[in-house]
Amino acid sequence: MTAQTHPLAASSRRGFLAGAAAIAGGFSLGFRIPFAEEAAAQGAASLPPEVNAWVVIRPDETVVIRIARSEMGQGTLTGLAQLVAEELGCDWNKVVTEYPTPGQNVARGRVWGDFGTGGSRGIRESHEYVRKGGAAARMMLVEAAAKDWGVPAAECRVERGTITHAATGRTTTYGAVAGEAAKITPPKDIVLKDPKDWTIAGKPLKRLDTLEKVDGSQIYGIDLTLPGMLNAAVKDCPVTGGTVKSFDAKAVEGMPGVKKVVQVGDSGVAVIADTFWRAKTALDALPIVWDDGPNGKVSSADIAAMLAEGLDAKEAYIGNKGGDVEGALKGAAKVVEATYGVPFQNHATMEPMNATVVWTPERCEAWAPTQNGEAALAAVAEAAGLSATKCDVHKIHLGGGFGRRGATHDWLRQAVTIAKEMPGTPVKMIWTREEDMLHGRYHPVTQCRMRASLDDKGNLTGLHMRISGQSILASVAPNRMVDGKDPVVFQGLNPSGPEAAIGYAIPNILVDHAMRNPHILPGFWRGVNMNPNAIYLECFMDELAHAAGQDPLAFRLKLMGNHPKHRAVLQAAADKAGWDTKPAAGIHRGLAQMMGFGSYVAAVAEVSVDDGKVKVHRIVAATDCGHALNPQQIEAQIGGSFVYGLSAALYQECTVKDGRIEQTNFDTYPVMRLDEMPVVESIIMPSGGFWGGVGEPTIAVAAPAVLNAIFAATGKRVRQMPVKNTDLRQA
Amino acid sequence: MIRLNLNGAVREVDAEPDTPLLWVIREQAGLTGTKYGCGIAQCGACTVHIDGVAVRSCSMPVSSVTPDQKIVTIEGLSPDRSHPVQKAWAALDVPQCGFCQTGMIMASAALLAQNPHPSEAEIRSEITNICRCGTYSRVLAGIQLAAQGGETGRG
Numbered sequence: 001m002t003a004q005t006h007p008l009a010a011s012s013r014r015g016f017l018a019g020a021a022a023i024a025g026g027f028s029l030g031f032r033i034p035f036a037e038e039a040a041a042q043g044a045a046s047l048p049p050e051v052n053a054w055v056v057i058r059p060d061e062t063v064v065i066r067i068a069r070s071e072m073g074q075g076t077l078t079g080l081a082q083l084v085a086e087e088l089g090c091d092w093n094k095v096v097t098e099y100p101t102p103g104q105n106v107a108r109g110r111v112w113g114d115f116g117t118g119g120s121r122g123i124r125e126s127h128e129y130v131r132k133g134g135a136a137a138r139m140m141l142v143e144a145a146a147k148d149w150g151v152p153a154a155e156c157r158v159e160r161g162t163i164t165h166a167a168t169g170r171t172t173t174y175g176a177v178a179g180e181a182a183k184i185t186p187p188k189d190i191v192l193k194d195p196k197d198w199t200i201a202g203k204p205l206k207r208l209d210t211l212e213k214v215d216g217s218q219i220y221g222i223d224l225t226l227p228g229m230l231n232a233a234v235k236d237c238p239v240t241g242g243t244v245k246s247f248d249a250k251a252v253e254g255m256p257g258v259k260k261v262v263q264v265g266d267s268g269v270a271v272i273a274d275t276f277w278r279a280k281t282a283l284d285a286l287p288i289v290w291d292d293g294p295n296g297k298v299s300s301a302d303i304a305a306m307l308a309e310g311l312d313a314k315e316a317y318i319g320n321k322g323g324d325v326e327g328a329l330k331g332a333a334k335v336v337e338a339t340y341g342v343p344f345q346n347h348a349t350m351e352p353m354n355a356t357v358v359w360t361p362e363r364c365e366a367w368a369p370t371q372n373g374e375a376a377l378a379a380v381a382e383a384a385g386l387s388a389t390k391c392d393v394h395k396i397h398l399g400g401g402f403g404r405r406g407a408t409h410d411w412l413r414q415a416v417t418i419a420k421e422m423p424g425t426p427v428k429m430i431w432t433r434e435e436d437m438l439h440g441r442y443h444p445v446t447q448c449r450m451r452a453s454l455d456d457k458g459n460l461t462g463l464h465m466r467i468s469g470q471s472i473l474a475s476v477a478p479n480r481m482v483d484g485k486d487p488v489v490f491q492g493l494n495p496s497g498p499e500a501a502i503g504y505a506i507p508n509i510l511v512d513h514a515m516r517n518p519h520i521l522p523g524f525w526r527g528v529n530m531n532p533n534a535i536y537l538e539c540f541m542d543e544l545a546h547a548a549g550q551d552p553l554a555f556r557l558k559l560m561g562n563h564p565k566h567r568a569v570l571q572a573a574a575d576k577a578g579w580d581t582k583p584a585a586g587i588h589r590g591l592a593q594m595m596g597f598g599s600y601v602a603a604v605a606e607v608s609v610d611d612g613k614v615k616v617h618r619i620v621a622a623t624d625c626g627h628a629l630n631p632q633q634i635e636a637q638i639g640g641s642f643v644y645g646l647s648a649a650l651y652q653e654c655t656v657k658d659g660r661i662e663q664t665n666f667d668t669y670p671v672m673r674l675d676e677m678p679v680v681e682s683i684i685m686p687s688g689g690f691w692g693g694v695g696e697p698t699i700a701v702a703a704p705a706v707l708n709a710i711f712a713a714t715g716k717r718v719r720q721m722p723v724k725n726t727d728l729r730q731a
Numbered sequence: 732m733i734r735l736n737l738n739g740a741v742r743e744v745d746a747e748p749d750t751p752l753l754w755v756i757r758e759q760a761g762l763t764g765t766k767y768g769c770g771i772a773q774c775g776a777c778t779v780h781i782d783g784v785a786v787r788s789c790s791m792p793v794s795s796v797t798p799d800q801k802i803v804t805i806e807g808l809s810p811d812r813s814h815p816v817q818k819a820w821a822a823l824d825v826p827q828c829g830f831c832q833t834g835m836i837m838a839s840a841a842l843l844a845q846n847p848h849p850s851e852a853e854i855r856s857e858i859t860n861i862c863r864c865g866t867y868s869r870v871l872a873g874i875q876l877a878a879q880g881g882e883t884g885r886g
Contacts, residue, residue: 072828073826073827073828073829073864074827075827206821206824207824207826209826209829210820210821210824210825210826210829211812211821212829213820213826213829213832213833214812214817214820214821214825214826214832214833214836215764215805215806215808215809215812215817215833216762216763216764216765216804216805216806216833217764218829219763220766220830222763222766222767223757223763225761225763231758256747275754275758275759276754276758277746277750277751277754277758278747281747348863349828349830349863350766350768350774350776350828350830350831350861350862350863350864351766351768351828351830352767352768397828397829398828399766399828399829399830400828400830400863400864401828402863430767432770433768433769433770433771434770632824633824636824636827636866636869639865639866639867639868639869640827640864640865640866641865642865643862643863643864643865643867644863644864644865665769665770665771665773666768666769666771666773666774666861667771667773671861671863672865672867673858673859673860673861673867674854674855674858674859674860674867674870674871675855675856675859677855677867677868677871679868680868
């Protein structure tokens with residue numbers, strides 16, 4: 001080993017390699033484990049120098065940038081690399097990326113910070129320290145060259161990985177000095193570039209992960225193959241809270257390929273076989289008797305009644321309060337009231353849940369498509385019955401995440417539990433689509449009753465929003481609740497502030513939440529509570545505008561004087577859509593705006609409704625995300641957000657009968673397809689000075705913009721999602 | 732043993748006759764570019780070509796494929812990502828998570844093989860694969876770009 005590598009890193013690399021070899025007799029993996037490839041290629045004695053935790057530069061000038069967050073389609077991998085590369089001053093064409101493991105992060109004092117990839121936080125929460133990582137590496141590389149030349153570092157210039165000292169005419173490259181640079185004490189004072197000087201960040205660069213995705217060579221978790229690996233199919237009790245009563249393993253033990261039939265915790269059964277298909281075939285043939293437990297009779301109607309009760313409940317957690325709403329309602333010239341609601345929805349990632357695990361009594365390693373490597377490591381350690389230092393997780397790009405693969409690693413615990421039945425043998429567990437649909441962590445179910453007061457001039461004087469329903473945090477992260485309250489419930493409805501703030505100044509306002517938690521488990525679902533809250537607020541604002549006899553845009557703008565960023569995106573979308581022009585015959589418009597995940601978003605939808613069938617023709621969407629790191633990827637996120645948001649609003653619901661989810665696959669849980677894809681025109685209008693997310697916010701405005709356009713087209717208010725349940729045909 | 736013509740090579744695989752072609756391709760043949768998404772021919776992530784026609788391999792028993800039928804998977808579409816659809820996909824950065832994209836590319840390539848210059852309406856009605864990331868706008872643009880024989884369109 002060259003002396004340049006950080007000593008802790010060196011030991012963790014060697015430790016990992018030794019551990020992997022010990023448990024599996026020396027894997028020859030079909031895909032790369034971070035760091036192992038270099039070690040294997042060059043021998044553990046000559047790892048390329050790590051300039052710092054973020055940057056490794058190989059002698060051939062390849063720049064390896066370490067990425068702590070997970071890539072699941074949202075483009076974070078490329079965006080974070082752009083930030084490091086910008087400050088590093090390297091040649092972008094020489095950049096490759098790799099994931100450190102959470103075990104390495106723990107061993108190195110969390111040098112890579114948070115691995116969590118959710119809440120559109122990948123870039124907005126790490127941009128500063130990853131840029132500093134790139135800048136520090138550049139300073140060390142320059143200093144190494146300057147030292148060698150005996151010139152002041154300040155006189156050296158960097159361009160695309162080449163360092164020059166003009167006065168003496170000397171030139172060298174990052175690859176040539178990386179070894180010496182790694183010995184230099186990291187700088188303390190780091191000045192980051194002014195964004196106006198960016199040449200890599202802020203540019204519409206191509207993604208770094210596209211080529212593997214067009215020829216099938218990208219390995220997802222479901223594709224992983226390890227030597228000697230077995231496959232497992234699993235069924236968990238279809239009713240949350242239920243258990244396995246009995247199963248008849250003998251009935252399937254002689255089927256082709258079957259190795260073992262095992263119970264998985266209290267509630268699951270798995271078949272382990274040589275191939276997944278044989279495991280699944282045997283599992284389907286396996287007689288299993290479930291004990292449905294206390295929730296076995298619950299239906300959607302029961303849950304609806306539970307939420308309806310909350311709409312009238314006396315006690316509720318307050319999320320936003322100002323003035324005297326009841327007083328305003330009493331003195332109103334007109335009171336408007338409406339109740340809206342959203343159903344459970346499954347994330348339905350294209351790649352179903354899966355993980356591959358090797359367990360021995362001494363060590364456990366998992367290969368997992370996870371949105372949060374460190375949470376995955378904790379789940380593995382717990383399920384393995386080992387300390388975290390004896391476990392590690394190798395992250396793999398996700399075939400979609402959308403929030404399903406970050407906060408809860410139920411699927412990973414299952415995989416570990418199954419692998420424990422086969423010590424020393426890698427076991428890949430794959431959920432069928434049906435298993436995935438039945439065991440989601442669903443978009444929480446809520447209802448919202450709104451009452452508002454208008455004065456005799458049609459001004460909005462008071463608004464009460466009573467949200468009744470499920471709390472994600474109560475199920476997923478109770479430690480993040482505040483005095484029993486789940487603050488996430490109020491996303492987009494918060495008082496003025498930097499995050500998820502309501503965009504209207506309403507003199508008397510009350511937003512409160514009657515928490516009602518059914519047994520169906522909730523999770524963070526792309527866009528989270530901002531989605532239903534945008535439907536509630538923005539559809540009701542539309543109702544109020546009509547009740548006041550005012551244009552929906554003008555009605556809103558009057559209330560937005562103190563919210564210039566909210567106002568600017570709404571105005572921009574309206575202007576580009578031609579809000580003040582007459583749409584083509586049969587086309588009707590609706591609009592919506594919202595703020596969350598640090599960004600301001602608005603949309604105008606153009607819709608026709610023909611014989612009750614909704615067609616979304618065109619959407620104009622505006623986003624102010626502060627800094628726009630890669631505009632072409634932001635455009636892709638905006639376009640995709642409408643597919644995700646409109647699939648949900650128009651079609652998707654998970655209903656409950658006999659305690660279990662009824663929808664089992666894409667035939668009963670439809671997704672918008674290409675034939676329905678509207679033209680999406682994006683306005684990316686970064687106003688600078690802050691960093692907002694882009695993976696989620698736009699989803700929130702998709703539904704209300706279209707719902708308001710449906711009203712414009714039909715005169716009918718759809719207040720319960722999904723739209724397909726409402727007959728929109730004209731009588 | 733079942734004999735298959737897979738990406739131009741004849742292979743013998745050991746699988747039960749009712750095993751879906753998808754799982755034989757993935758598990759017995761070890762070609763994992765073809766994806767499992769639903770198992771009921773809804774999503775199209777498993778799309779391969781049989782004698783040039785796009786089929787959803789998750790719902791086709793391997794026994795229904797004869798040894799002389801030519802199966803092509805994403806790995807066999809081109810040796811070097813040089814198929815016009817692959818080039819267009821790279822030029823436009825179509826994939827997001829990418830999981831559905833190999834099926835999307837195979838469906839698009841089959842469409843263009845049969846209809847080299849499809850109208851937008853034809854593309855919209857013929858490509859019925861599901862993408863949860865919502866890449867449809869670029870899928871549409873990618874097929875149009877491939878149909879024009881172009882390779883670039885975006886900076």
